[in-house]
Amino acid sequence: MEEASRPKEKTMEEAKGFVRRVLLFKFKAETAPDHIEQLIKDHSNLVNLVESLKSWHMGKDVSVKYSNEGFTHVIELTFESTEGIAAYMGHPAHLEMHERIWPHLEKIVVIDYKPTPLCN
């Protein structure tokens, strides 16, 4: 079929075998929206402070149905390697950010994986 022949680009990220960390946040009801915005903005600055963190992206939930389990924010972090994640975890800027955000979270999921395209 026609769609099957669509060219699939191999991105630089895929070529390097990068590692992605996805964080899902649900903030506590008592945390003010302005404060959430500030925390997210400050978190984005980690890409400027931590060498092993190669990219930072965030999006708010825009699901129309299905099971988002109440999570409202998704943060995508990209590292060149799992060692890069370890360096990030121990970095003072991350540790400080962790301490500031953690008390405001009702729940969180953090998962690391190496995204690959699988083709039949």
Add this chain to the structure above:
Amino acid sequence: MEEASRPKEKTMEEAKGFVRRVLLFKFKAETAPDHIEQLIKDHSNLVNLVESLKSWHMGKDVSVKYSNEGFTHVIELTFESTEGIAAYMGHPAHLEMHERIWPHLEKIVVIDYKPTPLCN
């Protein structure tokens, strides 16, 4: 500081304002690993069957600590628009895949968002 001046590339995806769907799966203990592999492989073929689905990536959990909440597989889907997600949701190939995977899931999170880089 030096890191702050690293150039940040704007990818084609960002330029288009794409929408991402992330799925986190935890399969039931009774589902055989080979069957899980087959389900994931068949799911990957949706990128060849559903026009609005622009990319498909998957990674198994490689977290070393923290809170992955037992999820073992992450699937990233990319669409050009939220309308593209709606088209995917109603596509027969997706509906069939949904019916096949659902009975094997102990839990799932599905969340849609528009990833953007936020800079201070």
